[in-house]
Amino acid sequence: NAGVTQTPKFQVLKTGQSMTLQCAQDMNHEYMSWYRQDPGMGLRLIHYSVGAGITDQGEVPNGYNVSRSTTEDFPLRLLSAAPSQTSVYFCASSRGGSRNTEAFFGQGTRLTVV
């Protein structure tokens, strides 16, 4: 019963490096999204997807890129890491529709950019 799986759990990057945060779900959910959590700011939406091949920007999309080639996977790419991207990143999924919006979250990726 895996649910939403995120890898890696921890990562340290140097400024300017790129990397991909992985997210996979095994619940056949159509909706997937990425949030970042910062002290004093709460959780903010970065990008989301309503199905394979469909993505859209959230509240704080700059510096991040996403694609969704399968229902199961929704990777988040940092193009050129900056210290402002130091945060905890969470991936979430839900079935979708007006009645099936219960969201399930992964355990998070703690990213430090130095």
Place this chain on the structure above:
Amino acid sequence: KQEVTQIPAALSVPEGENLVLNCSFTDSAIYNLQWFRQDPGKGLTSLLLIQSSQREQTSGRLNASLDKSSGRSTLYIAASQPGDSATYLCALITGANSKLTFGKGITLSVRP
């Protein structure tokens, strides 16, 4: 723009007390509301989902209510235990695309 407020930011109570955590929002045009629990360094665990047509949901010692007209939701925890110590977040779902707008959470500490 939807804004979600959770006050106070932190709460400390003795074990056994019944308590209410509040969540207020500015736009009543919501689909659903979800309460989460987050333990330090961990992910978010779903506690309760209230659909917009419902007024409350119950799970064990937890009861969540929703009043869209007043822009409020409450999470009631009965007979609190030290294991209930965590941060509790409420989040609104305002469209069929399931985007969540979060409050900043209430950090609860239950003293033995």
